[in-house]
Amino acid sequence: MELNRTLQQYINGKWIDANSKNTRDIINPFNQEVIATVPESDDTDAKNAIDAAREAFDYGDWATIPALERGKIVRKIADYIERDREELAKLESLDTGKTMEESRGDMDDIAGVFHYYAELADKNGGEMIESPIANSVSKVVHEPVGVCGQITPWNYPLLQASWKLAPALVTGNTLVMKPSEITPLTTVKVFELIEEAGVPAGVANLVLGPGSSVGAELSSNVDVDLISFTGGIETGKKIMQSASVNMKNLALELGGKNPNVIFVDADFEVAVDQALNGVFFHAGQICSAGTRLIVEESIHDELVSALVDRVEKFKLGNGFDEETQMGPLISAEHLEKVEKYVETGIREGATLAVGGKRPEDPELQNGFFYLPTIFTDCSTEMSIVQEEAFGPIITVEKFNSEEEAVKLANDSIYGLAGGVFTKDIVKAERCAAKMRMGTVWINEFNLYFPHAPWGGYKQSGIGRELGKLGIEEYTETKHIMQNLKPEPLNWF
Numbered sequence: 263m264e265l266n267r268t269l270q271q272y273i274n275g276k277w278i279d280a281n282s283k284n285t286r287d288i289i290n291p292f293n294q295e296v297i298a299t300v301p302e303s304d305d306t307d308a309k310n311a312i313d314a315a316r317e318a319f320d321y322g323d324w325a326t327i328p329a330l331e332r333g334k335i336v337r338k339i340a341d342y343i344e345r346d347r348e349e350l351a352k353l354e355s356l357d358t359g360k361t362m363e364e365s366r367g368d369m370d371d372i373a374g375v376f377h378y379y380a381e382l383a384d385k386n387g388g389e390m391i392e393s394p395i396a397n398s399v400s401k402v403v404h405e406p407v408g409v410c411g412q413i414t415p416w417n418y419p420l421l422q423a424s425w426k427l428a429p430a431l432v433t434g435n436t437l438v439m440k441p442s443e444i445t446p447l448t449t450v451k452v453f454e455l456i457e458e459a460g461v462p463a464g465v466a467n468l469v470l471g472p473g474s475s476v477g478a479e480l481s482s483n484v485d486v487d488l489i490s491f492t493g494g495i496e497t498g499k500k501i502m503q504s505a506s507v508n509m510k511n512l513a514l515e516l517g518g519k520n521p522n523v524i525f526v527d528a529d530f531e532v533a534v535d536q537a538l539n540g541v542f543f544h545a546g547q548i549c550s551a552g553t554r555l556i557v558e559e560s561i562h563d564e565l566v567s568a569l570v571d572r573v574e575k576f577k578l579g580n581g582f583d584e585e586t587q588m589g590p591l592i593s594a595e596h597l598e599k600v601e602k603y604v605e606t607g608i609r610e611g612a613t614l615a616v617g618g619k620r621p622e623d624p625e626l627q628n629g630f631f632y633l634p635t636i637f638t639d640c641s642t643e644m645s646i647v648q649e650e651a652f653g654p655i656i657t658v659e660k661f662n663s664e665e666e667a668v669k670l671a672n673d674s675i676y677g678l679a680g681g682v683f684t685k686d687i688v689k690a691e692r693c694a695a696k697m698r699m700g701t702v703w704i705n706e707f708n709l710y711f712p713h714a715p716w717g718g719y720k721q722s723g724i725g726r727e728l729g730k731l732g733i734e735e736y737t738e739t740k741h742i743m744q745n746l747k748p749e750p751l752n753w754f
């Protein structure tokens with residue numbers, strides 16, 4: 263795919279413009295240059311895409327061809343992603359501002375997700391049940407849910423898309439995907455690969471446009487059987503309400519305010535390094551960012567001082583510059599939101615240890631940059647501790663006992679992920695067992711892979727992506743019972 267060109271959406275096997283012919287410019291957050299122009303669709307385009315997916319599911323053969331064949335096609339998509347890794351990584355960095363190193367890592371993860379589900383395609387064959395009824399056989403089979411609406415956010419555009427596309431395709435569903443309207447480039451490219459791999463027309467459809475029209479249509483249209491959404495909690499609530507119109511199956515991957523508990527007996531260097539990695543990758547715009555450091559009081563000062571020391575040396579810049587460690591935020595609007603959180607933190611009484619403003623470097627003035635920021639003297643009543651700022655901000659709280667650490671970690675409406683750093687593995691396991699989160703890392707932070715499920719407790723979501731559970735989201739389970747010796751009951 264060339265850059266600086268006008269892209270299209272993919273409906274029923276055809277590349278087309280929006281019905282309205284409206285378009286949107288896609289902006290590079292590093293310098294605000296226009297990198298592409300895409301259709302700005304509306305609910306009518308979404309309806310057309312849903313109709314195509316419905317037709318393909320009800321009358322096409324995608325759901326009924328051998329699962330092995332679907333797996334082969336999905337494996338081709340994985341191969342093409344590996345082939346086009348560099349091009350995809352460049353598009354992702356242009357679109358999101360993240361460093362090329364991060365984008366290349368994302369592309370490897372994404373290819374891995376398609377390979378993983380391609381491998382599982384023909385291993386979901388159901389089971390026979392030991393029937394309690396004489397002269398009968400009972401079996402359980404897994405069938406595709408039907409037409410899936412898939413809505414993704416801007417921070418990991420293609421990664422989040424891959425977690426939805428690969429399991430939906432191998433299980434025989436048809437789908438309509440809507441990426442974030444501000445970061446659609448890699449998703450468009452992957453739909454080119456989906457076409458190249460031979461996915462039949464109508465099976466996978468792509469609509470580009472805003473959540474208020476295209477997204478709302480996907481979540482409320484009665485021809486959609488499942489809605490899988492990754493994004494913010496407020497949007498998730500709206501989608502859950504709209505989805506109730508026809509009791510759609512629902513998968514929600516929402517935000518997080520993730521605690522990272524550091525005990526005095528942790529490996530100090532590892533804990534410092536992982537605390538930084540846990541937050542500042544992609545400028546903190548990660549659902550699972552370890553934005554709440556919960557630190558044993560006896561190492562608090564030493565740890566904060568080590569963090570500040572490292573943070574002051576961060577190199578902010580263009581994601582295409584090999585030296586760059588942290589890129590810009592996604593948009594002017596988001597930068598303002600992050601700034602407001604910092605102002606609120608100061609007003610609420612937190613102490614700014616470092617950062618707390620835009621950088622002064624003249625080379626960064628056209629981008630949406632914000633300095634990595636650390637707040638100390640934080641407590642759970644503060645909104646910067648409770649709300650997802652989704653930027654490069656760490657808050658630090660202190661604790662004096664294991665019980666207190668766990669209590670602080672769980673004091674949140676969110677329950678996406680968390681971490682524990684200690685050399686005492688029994689203590690670590692005790693904490694992990696009590697932490698109410700979908701993922702707990704021990705002496706690690708922010709690692710995910712296709713084999714392990716991902717999702718949130720509490721208001722961080724409903725359901726799981728990745729792993730075998732990621733397949734279950736996209737299947738209905740049916741019990742088929744057969745009477746081998748049918749006779750009248752003569753009851754009535």
Ligand SMILES: NC(=O)c1ccc[n+]([C@@H]2O[C@H](COP(=O)([O-])OP(=O)(O)OC[C@H]3O[C@@H](n4cnc5c(N)ncnc54)[C@H](O)[C@@H]3O)[C@@H](O)[C@H]2O)c1
Nearest residue numbers: 414415416441442473477478493494497515516517518549
């Ligand atoms: N749990 C996870 O795995 C995970 C992963 C990545 C991001 N996130 C979360 O995503 C959020 C950041 O992404 P965002 O700002 O793009 O989120 P967002 O909720 O604003 O938007 C996400 C998607 O929903 C669409 N949308 C907006 N309004 C809609 C509506 N009324 N109906 C249907 N669709 C609508 C948007 O166009 C976009 O495609 C953060 O909260 C982050 O934690 C979660």
Ligand SMILES: C[N+](C)(C)CC=O
Nearest residue numbers: 417418547548549550
């Ligand atoms: C799920 N993850 C960590 C890849 C991206 C969250 O924003």
